[in-house]
Amino acid sequence: MRLTRAFLPTLKETPAEAQIVSHRLMLRAGLIRQTSAGIYTWLPAGWRVLRCVSQIVREEQDRAGAQELLMPTIQSAELWQRSGRYEDYGKEMLRITDRHDRPMLYGPTNEEMITDVFKAYATSYRDLPRNLYHIQWKFRDELRPRFGVMRGREFLMKDAYSFDLTKEGAQHSYRQMLYAYLRTFERMGLKALPMRADTGPIGGNLSHEFIILAETGESQVFYDAELESIDWAGAAFDFDSVADMQACFDLATSRYAATEEMHDEAAWAEVPEARRRQGRGIEVGHIFYFGTKYSEPMGLAVAGPDGQMVVPEMGSYGIGVSRLVAAIIEAHHDEAGIKWPDSVAPWKLAVLNLKPGDPACDALAERLHAAFPDQAVLDDRPERAGVKFADADLMGFPWQAIIGPRGAAAGRVELKRRMSGERMELSLEDALARLAA
Numbered sequence: 001m002r003l004t005r006a007f008l009p010t011l012k013e014t015p016a017e018a019q020i021v022s023h024r025l026m027l028r029a030g031l032i033r034q035t036s037a038g039i040y041t042w043l044p045a046g047w048r049v050l051r052c053v054s055q056i057v058r059e060e061q062d063r064a065g066a067q068e069l070l071m072p073t074i075q076s077a078e079l080w081q082r083s084g085r086y087e088d089y090g091k092e093m094l095r096i097t098d099r100h101d102r103p104m105l106y107g108p109t110n111e112e113m114i115t116d117v118f119k120a121y122a123t124s125y126r127d128l129p130r131n132l133y134h135i136q137w138k139f140r141d142e143l144r145p146r147f148g149v150m151r152g153r154e155f156l157m158k159d160a161y162s163f164d165l166t167k168e169g170a171q172h173s174y175r176q177m178l179y180a181y182l183r184t185f186e187r188m189g190l191k192a193l194p195m196r197a198d199t200g201p202i203g204g205n206l207s208h209e210f211i212i213l214a215e216t217g218e219s220q221v222f223y224d225a226e227l228e229s230i231d232w233a234g235a236a237f238d239f240d241s242v243a244d245m246q247a248c249f250d251l252a253t254s255r256y257a258a259t260e261e262m263h264d265e266a267a268w269a270e271v272p273e274a275r276r277r278q279g280r281g282i283e284v285g286h287i288f289y290f291g292t293k294y295s296e297p298m299g300l301a302v303a304g305p306d307g308q309m310v311v312p313e314m315g316s317y318g319i320g321v322s323r324l325v326a327a328i329i330e331a332h333h334d335e336a337g338i339k340w341p342d343s344v345a346p347w348k349l350a351v352l353n354l355k356p357g358d359p360a361c362d363a364l365a366e367r368l369h370a371a372f373p374d375q376a377v378l379d380d381r382p383e384r385a386g387v388k389f390a391d392a393d394l395m396g397f398p399w400q401a402i403i404g405p406r407g408a409a410a411g412r413v414e415l416k417r418r419m420s421g422e423r424m425e426l427s428l429e430d431a432l433a434r435l436a437a
């Protein structure tokens, strides 16, 4: 991608309306543009990041045994009347009427719809367990949309739904999702702490929110510092093993961690003082076991092994995919801009040609750019070096290859790692080898 041809608009001025750093940087780096309150266009760089984040979520859901499908954004009110939620959901639901005066809505979530879809095919216990998910836009008419895509009205969510024959089966499905979430967030360079969440009338302990620590977070959180040091990707639990999933669950949930709403002073007092941490956090995911809350009223039942009809036990599992883009920036930035982790960067490499028109510079820059056709941006604009440095830092490419006339004459390239600031001067061959690795 050549910057002279690309649509990658950056802003020099800090937009006045943005109150938190991720929102400011998303606007300045040209990732998003607001089209109306809480509704955004994802510009090319932002869309590429959103796709990387979605892909990691997808891979980890698949690894855990969930299967992807795609349900529509628009739903009929009739579905929601059956579960009894149509009246209860209130003003957050965007209600629409079609030309035949039929009440419709823009889906804020999909429990009713997935239960209805599953019901059309599931007849026996052999159709269980199943876990189905989609990554789809949701609409919630939030009272106060704010902080950019952090709390939008239209936002991208991954929502999975599990169906099990027994409560024990549903607990296993729940633990599989808990482990999948820990792996997912870690792959994005985030430490997400699972915190007990309110289960309402369902009771039990099977509801957790996943919280990223950030000063600008909306929730106050209390946690045991030991939780931060667990390496989930290295833990290597087996998704199919009930014992492994139990062990993973115990490891993730045996230490104190709670949001303000669930905070328990007595339990908190038992955490050794040196390990007590308090801070602000951003909710990036929420998993929930809710038994037969939807299967029962929606009339989902299958024949059990003994021929008796059984109402499946369900859970739902959400990830705020678009919110994650902002959360990653909250976790990885400095005064100059974004520092994308490799796994979600829109492009992995920016090739900065400091003197377009200089034959040695052009030759080196073209070679490097051509070596990574999908993953490199070439800054071939007739701009000052300072402008190129500033834009590359702002946009946060994990690698910068800096090509100036003096180095280029000697066949040398400077590589800069955005995350650490580390710099190295290498021959073209060594630079290519380093970047390919």
Ligand code: ATP
Pocket: 109, 140, 142, 149, 150, 151, 152, 153, 155, 157, 283, 284, 285, 286, 318, 319, 320, 321, 322, 323
């Ligand atoms: P919140 O308390 O932040 O409103 P929620 O409890 O309403 O979240 P869920 O229904 O559990 O959220 O949705 C799953 C995930 O979707 C949340 O964990 C969050 O990451 C994301 N999400 C929810 N509302 C929004 C929103 N308005 N904008 C962006 N992401 C959202």
Ligand code: MG
Pocket: none
């Ligand atoms: Mg909400």
